Amino acid sequence: MPQNVCIALDAMGGDHGAPVVVAGADISLERHPDTEFVMIGCRAILEPLLAERPALRAVSRIIHTDVAVKMDDKPSQALRHGRWKSSMWVAIDGVKKGDADVAISAGNTGALMAMAKFHLKTMAGIDRPAIAALWPTLRGESIVLDVGATIGADAKHLVDLAVMGSAMARVLFDLERPTVGLLNIGVEEVKGLEEVRQAGHILRQTGHPDLDYVGFVEGDDIGKGTVDVVVTEGFAGNIALKTAEGTAKQLAEYLRSAMSRTLSARIGFLFARKAFAAVRDKMDPRKVNGGVFLGLNGLVIKSHGGADAEGFAAAIDLGYDMVRYKLRARISEMLGQHAAE
Amino acid sequence: MPQNVCIALDAMGGDHGAPVVVAGADISLERHPDTEFVMIGCRAILEPLLAERPALRAVSRIIHTDVAVKMDDKPSQALRHGRWKSSMWVAIDGVKKGDADVAISAGNTGALMAMAKFHLKTMAGIDRPAIAALWPTLRGESIVLDVGATIGADAKHLVDLAVMGSAMARVLFDLERPTVGLLNIGVEEVKGLEEVRQAGHILRQTGHPDLDYVGFVEGDDIGKGTVDVVVTEGFAGNIALKTAEGTAKQLAEYLRSAMSRTLSARIGFLFARKAFAAVRDKMDPRKVNGGVFLGLNGLVIKSHGGADAEGFAAAIDLGYDMVRYKLRARISEMLGQHAAE
Numbered sequence: 001m002p003q004n005v006c007i008a009l010d011a012m013g014g015d016h017g018a019p020v021v022v023a024g025a026d027i028s029l030e031r032h033p034d035t036e037f038v039m040i041g042c043r044a045i046l047e048p049l050l051a052e053r054p055a056l057r058a059v060s061r062i063i064h065t066d067v068a069v070k071m072d073d074k075p076s077q078a079l080r081h082g083r084w085k086s087s088m089w090v091a092i093d094g095v096k097k098g099d100a101d102v103a104i105s106a107g108n109t110g111a112l113m114a115m116a117k118f119h120l121k122t123m124a125g126i127d128r129p130a131i132a133a134l135w136p137t138l139r140g141e142s143i144v145l146d147v148g149a150t151i152g153a154d155a156k157h158l159v160d161l162a163v164m165g166s167a168m169a170r171v172l173f174d175l176e177r178p179t180v181g182l183l184n185i186g187v188e189e190v191k192g193l194e195e196v197r198q199a200g201h202i203l204r205q206t207g208h209p210d211l212d213y214v215g216f217v218e219g220d221d222i223g224k225g226t227v228d229v230v231v232t233e234g235f236a237g238n239i240a241l242k243t244a245e246g247t248a249k250q251l252a253e254y255l256r257s258a259m260s261r262t263l264s265a266r267i268g269f270l271f272a273r274k275a276f277a278a279v280r281d282k283m284d285p286r287k288v289n290g291g292v293f294l295g296l297n298g299l300v301i302k303s304h305g306g307a308d309a310e311g312f313a314a315a316i317d318l319g320y321d322m323v324r325y326k327l328r329a330r331i332s333e334m335l336g337q338h339a340a341e
Numbered sequence: 342m343p344q345n346v347c348i349a350l351d352a353m354g355g356d357h358g359a360p361v362v363v364a365g366a367d368i369s370l371e372r373h374p375d376t377e378f379v380m381i382g383c384r385a386i387l388e389p390l391l392a393e394r395p396a397l398r399a400v401s402r403i404i405h406t407d408v409a410v411k412m413d414d415k416p417s418q419a420l421r422h423g424r425w426k427s428s429m430w431v432a433i434d435g436v437k438k439g440d441a442d443v444a445i446s447a448g449n450t451g452a453l454m455a456m457a458k459f460h461l462k463t464m465a466g467i468d469r470p471a472i473a474a475l476w477p478t479l480r481g482e483s484i485v486l487d488v489g490a491t492i493g494a495d496a497k498h499l500v501d502l503a504v505m506g507s508a509m510a511r512v513l514f515d516l517e518r519p520t521v522g523l524l525n526i527g528v529e530e531v532k533g534l535e536e537v538r539q540a541g542h543i544l545r546q547t548g549h550p551d552l553d554y555v556g557f558v559e560g561d562d563i564g565k566g567t568v569d570v571v572v573t574e575g576f577a578g579n580i581a582l583k584t585a586e587g588t589a590k591q592l593a594e595y596l597r598s599a600m601s602r603t604l605s606a607r608i609g610f611l612f613a614r615k616a617f618a619a620v621r622d623k624m625d626p627r628k629v630n631g632g633v634f635l636g637l638n639g640l641v642i643k644s645h646g647g648a649d650a651e652g653f654a655a656a657i658d659l660g661y662d663m664v665r666y667k668l669r670a671r672i673s674e675m676l677g678q679h680a681a682e
Contacts, residue, residue, distance in 0.1 A: 110527075137591065138591055148526050151526070151534055185489050185492075185576055185580060193576060219580040219582065219584035219585075219586070220583040220590070223588050224591070234526070235526055235577060238526040238560065239577045239580065239581050240580050240581065241560065242559045243561065243563055243585050243588075244587075244588040245560070245561045246562065246563055246564030246565060247564050247588040248588055248592060249564065249565075250479055250564035251589060251620070254623050255620050258616035258617070258619045259613060262615065262616065264613065265616035267612045268609040268613025268614070268616065269613060271606070271609030272600060272605065272606045274603065274606065275600050275603065275609065279595045
């Protein structure tokens with residue numbers, strides 16, 4: 001019987017704070033009873049929330065903190081005021097000390113990344129961390145990275161992203177050799193960015209045994225699920241992610257408005273409501289909540305700030321899977337192989 | 342009574358070639374009877390297509406060419422083999438000589454941009470051209486540029502894009518002072534790219550009378566229609582555009598599949614079919630077909646290569662509007678004011 005998975009939760013992060021964090025942990029615990037939690041935040045708020053949930057209470061430990069990083073704190077402010085003492089820092093510190101296997105926060109992304117980088121440091125061989133997103137596609141799910149940790153990337157960093165993303169795909173999708181594409185545009189004379197072309201060249205030359213580099217992909221390939229892992233630098237990646245979110249909301253709004261406009265449409269909606277629910281379910285951002293910080297000496301997951309309990313539970317599930325399937329060891333292993341070639 | 346608008350058509354471009362170009366011209370002519378066409382391509386193909394359409398025949402002139410740029414020609418190949426003699430070149434040449442007000446092609450984007458740049462040259466004060474796309478939003482339509490003409494942009498080029506995009510918004514949306522946002526990401530310490538921040542600073546300082554700079558926007562603001570003009574460099578812009586297209590197709594596919602899965606859903610679909618048609622209509626890429634090349638001494642519009650007659654007609658309509666409302670003069674005027682400040 002393997003050890004329990006221990007998850008450190010920044011209980012004060014996100015738009016809704018502790019109630020959503022605790023409720024989310026309760027949902028996730030039901031799915032993975034071999035979980036323990038360290039909940040970091042205001043004890044006076046957390047105790048009554050846990051008192052209502054005896055099963056969760058039994059596997060949770062509270063660490064009291066007075067300070068919470070605000071959603072609009074700049075990363076430098078957060079580091080200045082929140083180091084050592086904020087709920088976000090103490091969650092990361094749990095991972096650093098080996099008390100927890102993964103830290104999860106719905107707080108301010110910039111602050112979380114700054115603290116995680118400062119405290120955990122990047123893995124040997126990795127210069128800069130990345131944020132990986134799970135992206136629902138027509139074929140299932142893909143991993144897209146970097147969706148906003150750092151702006152710009154040289155060829156070496158893009159290759160690192162390919163390796164880290166592939167390790168994640170192997171763990172999460174149980175694939176031997178995930179397919180990898182470099183996000184590019186097909187319009188210019190010399191197709192796309194020089195760095196992207198160089199990275200493609202390196203990936204093709206090295207022929208890594210644990211990933212299958214298939215070439216350049218364009219923006220519309222992400223939703224098609226053309227490859228398991230889509231690699232890009234953080235500026236374009238973040239814009240792609242947010243643009244897709246915006247487009248999905250826009251179409252949902254078109255549909256909602258069209259379906260309520262006439263009596264006939266409303267009747268149609270009633271008959272087809274299960275089908276609509278299925279589509280809503282597929283589009284549900286809560287189902288794929290969680291940006292995974294890659295390239296650090298410790299696992300940190302960022303939940304969407306606006307996530308509800310179901311959404312936060314999805315981020316916890318993701319953290320659980322990553323720990324259970326040893327994401328970090330896999331990355332080190334693949335980086336080692338890669339460096340040895 | 343103003344002069345007719347004269348439109349040069351590359352009749353051999355696109356996936357479907359002359360039949361779609363001629364049929365599209367016929368549709369657009371019905372909407373704007375004060376149009377004349379110069380159709381450039383193989384006379385033996387064009388004559389019979391025009392013979393079936395006497396009204397269109399009466400306002401069209403054919404220029405015969407033997408050479409057509411292929412969809413997969415590299416821009417350099419296209420320039421080498423197609424200069425002076427390809428249908429694409431001759432269409433652009435018509436604009437250059439003043440025989441036509443605008444050139445429209447559904448051919449190879451890279452080749453069209455290379456030829457247009459080579460032959461028409463950039464406008465005084467503009468270093469590099471851009472491609473502007475019309476983007477359907479929850480508020481109506483916005484203009485997004487650059488969607489792939491050039492990769493990377495310094496602050497000056499971003500400001501040029503803001504000015505050119507605003508001129509286009511004034512013309513197309515009939516706005517006095519369009520709102521403008523710089524596409525950025527909100528994750529990093531120093532928010533986003535240095536160039537983007539500098540461009541924002543310049544736009545805020547100069548306080549251009551013909552545009553209302555509102556600040557940074559993120560990817561999800563595009564679909565919301567937060568601003569009339571979204572400014573970004575061509576790599577991120579192209580990825581945003583293609584990602585949105587991919588997401589729209591993905592959701593349409595989810596919906597199609599959900600609506601055919603059960604009898605109840607199929608009945609619902611029948612009742613709501615008008616509503617579905619309305620949504621399909623709003624999402625219809627044919628309705629907003631046409632990438633406008635900005636910053637050149639002459640108007641060129643790129644239609645989607647796969648456009649059907651209705652789609653190609655939309656690109657012609659767009660060209661017509663741009664000419665009627667004097668886009669190029671507006672840009673020069675605004676650039677002049679901007680430089681004078």
